[in-house]
Amino acid sequence: MITVDALTKKYSGFTAVDDVTFTARAGRVTGFLGPNGAGKSTTMRMMVGLTRPTSGTATINGRPFAELPNPGLDVGVLLDASAQHAGRTGREILAIAQRTMGLPRARVDEMLHKVSLTEDEAERRVKNYSLGMRQRLGIATALIGNPEALILDEPANGLDPAGIRWMRDLLREYADQGGTVLLSSHLLHEIEVVADDLVVIGNGRVVAQGTKEELLAAAGTVVRTPQAPALSGALAAAGVAHTLGPDGSIRTDSDPALVGRIALAAGVPLVELRSADGAGLEEMFLELTAESQREATPTTQSTTSESRAA
Amino acid sequence: MSTTTIERTVPVARNSRAHDAIPLSRIVGVEVSKMFNTRSGYWLLASVGILSTLATVATVLFAPDDQISYDGFAAAVGFPMSVVLPMIAILSVTSEWSQRSGLTTFTLVPHRGRVIAAKLLATLLVGAASIGIAFGVGALGNVVGSAIAGVGTTWDITLGEAALIFLADALGMLMGFTLGILIRSSPGAIVGYFVYALVLPAALGTLAAFQDWFADRQGWVDFNFASTRLYEGDLAGKDWAHLAVSGTFWLAIPLAIGLFVVTRSEVK
Structure with a gap:
């Protein structure tokens, strides 16, 4: 030890x-x-x-x-x-x-x-x-x-x-x-x-x-479907907060089981449904260490432009 | 390099085990072998034998017959020795930093004072062995040389004089060791040693030649000057005092400062 x-x-x-x-x-x-x-x-x-x-x-x-x-x-x-x-x-x-x-x-x-x-x-x-x-x-x-x-x-x-x-x-x-x-x-x-x-x-x-499980538990779910808008609508109707990614994937903090049930009820075919661990740790890492990153984050940039505008 | 799964031979007992401390003698042994097993170290030590043989052969060939004596051989062998031995002392210390092997050395033995003490002992052991070889080669040359020249074999070095020569070489090694600890970089310490051994004596010698007040006091302030007297043998009380006083400033104090810094500095 x-x-x-x-x-x-x-x-x-x-x-x-x-x-x-x-x-x-x-x-x-x-x-x-x-x-x-x-x-x-x-x-x-x-x-x-x-x-x-x-x-x-x-x-x-x-x-x-x-x-x-x-x-x-x-x-x-x-x-x-x-x-x-x-x-x-x-x-x-x-x-x-x-x-x-x-x-x-x-x-x-x-x-x-x-x-x-x-x-x-x-x-x-x-x-x-x-x-x-x-x-x-x-x-x-x-x-x-x-x-x-x-x-x-x-x-x-x-x-x-x-x-x-x-x-x-x-x-x-x-x-x-x-x-x-x-x-x-x-x-x-x-x-x-x-x-x-x-x-x-x-x-x-x-x-x-x-x-690792504790830290990744908060990472949520990634789901992919050819009918992203339909699933997005179904999730919204079920009150599940989510984001629609630029690559057509949907991310949510809810667990995969719930997302799967909603997709089934909505009749949306899925091509991928998993917990977001792979990308999750990376996001957590970037988020947690954002202050110490050498690369400026988009947030800081926008703050700068706002202050310049003001 | 295979990618097959590794065989199950890794750690067995996981209970807390009590280990014996590493004895100093073992660290000294390891440090001696570390002097030999690098290319630079190997050739430095090999050069002890090679140079003393060359110097002996040269003395046999070129020295006038009346100088075919043990003293003549010892002087011829002693000079290359006084250059090579401090280099060995320097590298034994500085390579831990210059080559960064100290990361492992000081992790396996997390007491830098012990490692440095072991290095000092190892250096002195190797120095004593080297000087022994040099005296041996010189003695052989003396026997062979006098036979060739047809003169009687003269043994004109007393045991006391031999001890003084050893002391002079040991002080040279200590000086190298001290510079190594202070500078902790191989090129830096080697340059430092040559400034001490070759440049300063010339500069101070010139000063002494023109300034009587300095010539009278040179023994007190110039450690190299004071220790060179050892090669001539037969030191008076004043010469020993010179050695002690100048040695305090050139050797003891810098060594103490170096040790203080080394035990506290970061090993990266």
């Missing part, structure tokens, strides 16, 4: 991480989600003692990271796969971790096999590695101590689709066996597929957290 309590990091002039509190539970994958520069990496660095927090604490199984006698055996950490000495081979980098933790030498080969790095690739220097290979090596370093918890910063970066699938399966299985997994990403889809719990951060603050 990883517990983060009121973690705050202030740099001269701005607050990178502001009173962040959450718990990553054992047996679950916790997704740490936020746009670029939201404070994900700073939070993770504070959790493992690479950055000194201005205030607040982070503990792994109840103990601060620095008090773990041999941290690699309790928590596997991958913060940046490219942060390796370019002049070492993959095998040497793993061997350093294996020796530091006091593990048997055979673990190096086991891990290379586990992350599918070939004998030949393991003997190559890391400067000749692709980002995907570095991620695999980083995962191997994190897993070599057989830890109970994993802290991974953007582990899917640079992996090809097959690699992303592999990573997802690996983390799922890890959590299913009782491990704690905390992984950050700005890739919504990646997190949505694998995470059980979500912590959404924007501008250094936690803007939403909970189980």
